[in-house]
Amino acid sequence: MLGGARTRSRVLFGALALLWPAAGLADGEASTETASYQEPLPATPVSKASPASRWASLSGSQCWAEVARRKLGVTRVKGAATGVSLPIRVTGPLEGVRFLTPGKKSPYGILDCRLALALADLAIVLSRHGVVQVQVDNMYRPRAHLPGKKKPSQHSYGLAIDLTRMKRADGSELVVERDFEGAIGEPVCGARARTELSAEASALRNLICDVARSGTFHHILTPNHDAAHKDHFHLDIARGARQRIIE
Secondary structure (H helix, E strand, O other), rough: OOOOOOOOOOOOOOOOOOOOOOOOOOOOOOOOOOOHOOOOOOOOOOOOOOOHHHOOOOHHHHHHHHHHOOOOOOOEEEOOOOOOEEEEEEEEOOEEEEEEOOOOOHHHHEEEHHHHHHHHHHHHHHHEEEEEEEEEEEEEOOEEEEOOOEEEEEHHOEEEEEEEEEEEEOOOEEEEHHOOOOOOOOOOOOOOOOOOOHHHHHHHHHHHHHHHHHHOOOEEEOOOHHHHHHOOEEOOOOOEEEEEOOO
16 A cells, blocks of 8 residues: 655656665676666656556547457456445456456456556566566545545555566566565655566566556555565556656
């Protein structure tokens, strides 16, 4: 869930100054992954033309027309889901990637149509990293609030997703809790991001920082954010958001 004290170290999608040289890996810790997560991120504030802002601003009818045009593997939910503009479920691949969501009787498998468009864009990025399947912990949580606040989380609108693991085409898995090697408060992306990482941790960071550069989501939270996110990536879009954050 998006939240946490704002005094924590936050990595904005600003142009990150290259103030520190990248540290070399210690003996025996060499990673087979190129540290592309250390590359600078796009500028903030977020453009209204970014994918995240474009999808978040759509009406239900506009969204459904785009879903139909792209032939995404989703179906509409019968009845209403409080807080969700146009509730749907994922029932097939999105741009070739399978999203394993909670079962059809679970509210956690519901999402807003607009999030489905963001997930389709996410799938394109995932494919670049060899990911063919992702495990979804939840999307819609009707009473979700930011920690310690009355403000609703984007989960309460079906506009957020928590991802726990990713399966690659070679059969290997990247598990956020096991492989991310997070440290609360540390930068995730950019020149100051830690380099002494395993190949799996580097792969996860390369992936999530690539997602950040794509502008597909307004907020990305990782295990570096707080203990509540130790086992998943939180990604969301929000109508009217003015900045993009990864932390």
